[in-house]
Amino acid sequence: MNSCYINSVACVSAQNTLRNDHFLEEVVFYDENIISAINPVYKEYIPPAAARRMAKGVKIGVVASAMALKEAYITIPDAIITGTGMGCLQDSEKFVSSMITNDEQFLTPTSFIQSTHNTVGAQIALGLQCKAYNFSYVNGAVSFESCLIDAQLMFQEQEVKHILVGGVDEHGAHTNNLHKLIGHIKKEPVSTVQLLNSKTPGTIFGEGASFFLLSDKKEHGSYGKLVDVEIINTIKLENIIDRVLHFLNRNGISVEDIDAVILGNNGDVEFDNYYNKLQDGLFKNTQQLAYKHLFGEYNTVSATGFWVGAKILKSQTVPNVLKINNKRSNSYKNILLYNQYRGENHSFVLLQSC
């Protein structure tokens, strides 16, 4: 199979992740349960007139995609593959609420047009005048990983050289309120430092956009290699270890070969047990890392986990704020990512230094 190199990374998030010469040295600590992505200077990437019409998710998606292309010195990619769990929530909410409030009268099309799930991918294509393959995946917590699988397939088909992949989700105020009502967002405010050990149901919600340029050839600036991805809709808790081992086996890798495991713990006492089982078992002697306390939970936050993995491979360093056990590796060759949300949509991603 053809290799798949991560040739650039770009991340817009609730942390200072806009500059790739930094890696979480200065952490922003939050005390709220809804944390927002730090706004980039949009006008550097999007004409102000266009930016005014765009919701935040579209804007940060366009910015992150532009950053990823720039770092890889690619003008127009051969494919654009975007993941979003909730889609364009702000425009959807705007259209539904005015439709209800005005009893289906006096509506304008703008927010409807921009509420479509593939708006981010479409706006990137439109901005670049990129007529290539353009897919959008919308399957909860594996939306981004579905993009990775599609990209791998494309390299296998030998049709393309450079693929832009990314994950993006934005806050919707009404949707967040509803998720508070059903306990998916914690009732009590929890700080960045406390989240992972909070021992209460629910989590904190974030938003962000992470994009990557994947290529079939290694470049000087390459971050690492995407070796394999698997998505699994449902796994019984008692089978999680077997599924991890199966994934490692199919890549000819043992637990000892994993230099760090990046886990999707989000402080939800009801669903972190999948991670805990691996932390206390299979990976108890492996360096364990977590990141959602810094970025919040959202369907495509695993793309930020992917960003963390790629940054570690290239820099061979791990920011302290990510460490959740006292095991340390001397160098980082193989990194495993495992994520799930509310016990569904599990994903394994294997990254390797190159």
Add this chain to the structure above:
Amino acid sequence: MSKRVAITGMGIISSIGNSVEENLSALLKSKHGISRISNIHTRHKDEIMVGEITLSNEELIEQLNLPETNNYSRTAMLGVIAAKQAVVNANITNINDCKTGLISATSVGGMDMTEKYYYEYLEDNTNHKYIGGHHAGDSTHKIAEQLGITNFVTTISTACSSSANAIMLGARMIKSGKLDRVVVGGADCLSKFTINGFKTLMILSETYCKPFDRDRSGLNLGEAAAFLVLESEEIVVKQNKKVLAYIAGYGNANDAFHQTASSGDGEGATLAMQAAFKVSGLQPNQIDYINAHGTATLNNDLSESVAIQRVFGENIPDLSSTKAFTGHTLAAAAAIEAVYSVLALQNNTIFPNLNYNNAIEQTGIVPVTSIKKKNINHVLSNSFGFGGNCSTLIFSKKL
């Protein structure tokens, strides 16, 4: 990558029938399913015509034998009905006897429940169960659960080309050997959200839609779900499967012209068709029938006609849009039209383009307007969506 991708099962529910047989029967009788809306209370009910499935949510719940505590959106229920039919039709006794996946498509998702309880949720917790069912992956998850598919499950949403892309990904997963079997398709129910959205774009017809007609005045929205079972050659041989048709080609391209409008030169559509020909190894003159996107909007039908002329030149094959039967069923459209394309191959029949009178002046393309029998070996089906998303599938009797 010359592995064949076989279609071994199909399921469908649309405004012209609740099964493949009922849909075929309506198509052969030129019996459309367009009417005034009855299941949704909208102030536009006297101004629009829709392709509505007459079964109410209560009837669907009963048919699926769902518990009272269920939180199924209408999209999910329609999807489960069609996907189950497809699995039965493919004679699958154990869904997990090989690597089986599910790829679904939707644009509306759980919006029907969200718009119903949007503010009520804040006051009253009676319907809170539906909050978690809003997102687009929810209906897919429920279909997976009902079919017993637990591993590779994903959802594509690229507006009105969504299920073409689900079928395309499924075919690629089979070809690459990542999956042996995959259930692919899409589901979308009618909602006030889409009715009002398309209304604000002023592309809803007040009467029966007229695809490819000079005097077309917009589309009829519809609701539907359809799924196909795709299987690898190995599974077909090993399990002695009856093959309904093959997926010969597929292509996706972006028009990169406008968020909602198609370009005047049909660039994206042209590229999608050309890409599908490249994958299939077929030549345009081998296509016996084009099942067009043909939504009956001023913009789409002209742009698609121009693209078809660019790809086929003077020799345009027999062509029709079946949207006048079903309405435009958004993310489900390509999947129901995939079923119709396979039915065209199986029955050597071209289904008519209803409500057509005069050709579009700029292109002069005349669709097939009554049932036409002829030998059909290859069908090309187009689907285009917002965001410039253009997809083409080619279905073949034999490969």
